[in-house]
Amino acid sequence: MALIDLANPSRFLSFVDRVLPWLTGATALAFAVGLNQVYLAPDDYQQGATVKIMFIHVPSAWLAMFGWTVMSVAALGTLVWRHPLADVAAKAAAPIGAAFTLLCLITGSLWGRPMWGTYWVWDARLTSVFVLFLMYLGVIALWRTIEDPSRAARVAAILTLVGAINIPIIKYSVEFWNTLHQPASVMRLDGPTIHASILIPLLVMAAAFTLLFVTLHFAAMRNEILRRRVRTMQLMQAQAAPGS
């Protein structure tokens, strides 16, 4: 089946139905292997067992950015090619990306408490992830404000692309601001460079998280397509109703 065939929502639905069980299985398997490796990974000589938060924290941060990338590609698909699935993909990715961003922030602050003695510091990286979270919330709010789905898709696509231009600028300016205010950053994760005993579980966990994202994204896209069909049917039913 060529990729172009997937543009048809019905074909896409049957494709998702076939792929989703395998994706779910692969995700579960990757998490089983990853969590086992995390369990076996040695504690850090300075941070003790809290270093294991990293195995959730770092993949979440990676997916926070991955989510916006998916949305930007989908936004291009919406605006340039008017691809019918692109708006569905963009809409489905926003809450998932926001959830991973929130997960990244929460695990980060839980990790920060024993390490830095505080839940929150205005560190450059924390701040830019926080701003990213705000931007996710803005996009979701925009999606939820416009009733007509295809108009909402185009408007949200423009915001997504403007955000994509802005994310590097925000990242750079926050780093500038941070070095200006805090000469010595609290974030000191050096020490030995990451040893293979930590790195391999981290990579496996990153793969597992990415699989989880793809699985959730496909499922959310399927739900969104079904939701739109229900909406269309309701509209048709309302039109056909007698006395209207």
Add this chain to the structure above:
Amino acid sequence: MTALAALFVRDIRIAVRVGGGAMIGVLFFLTIVALMPFAIGPDLALLQRIGPAILWIGALLASLLALDRLLTADLEDGSLDLLLMGGTPLELAVAAKALAHWLTTGLPLVIATPVFALFLNLDLTATAAVAGTLFVGTPALTFIGLIGAGLTVTLRRGGILLSVLVLPLAIPVLIFGVAASNAAIVGPLPFGTPFLILCALTLVSLVVGPFAAALALRQGQD
């Protein structure tokens, strides 16, 4: 007179006449600056230290407040449809509108800054630095806001959403505006570095803003 010049002059006339509300932003700015000492305390040394930040926050919120008017009035009286269908490129038309908007809402904030700086015990250098950075930075706020206005113009209760959408995008402008002001007052950085980045941000927003807003207006139609 070309269509663009006519549009520009029309927007300025509407803004400065009765009901235009060009000065409301300055009043709001004054209110914020006046409220700060009540919250922080009348400690002049402290106010002097955080004065540039207060002025920048005040100007940011005041220009945000005015953004709602940028396109909504045109949507209500139908002239936005004329702009959309007219022969003038929509990008240039919204850029002219945003420029007129800045002249009537952004520039008054800059002019008012030296007076408000007195309340915050800023000396001459600091006042000049804040006014200068605001002069360069407020166009960026207007043109970034133009994107938000284009996105939300057709929505009911778009005003609140507009702030939510625009504020994250305005963070870099705020950072470099306050950084340049502080650099001029206490150092240690040279004033030029953050100031030039602020200029760059303004120039980028002058380019991106009209294109994104025009795209949003075209796509946002039913």
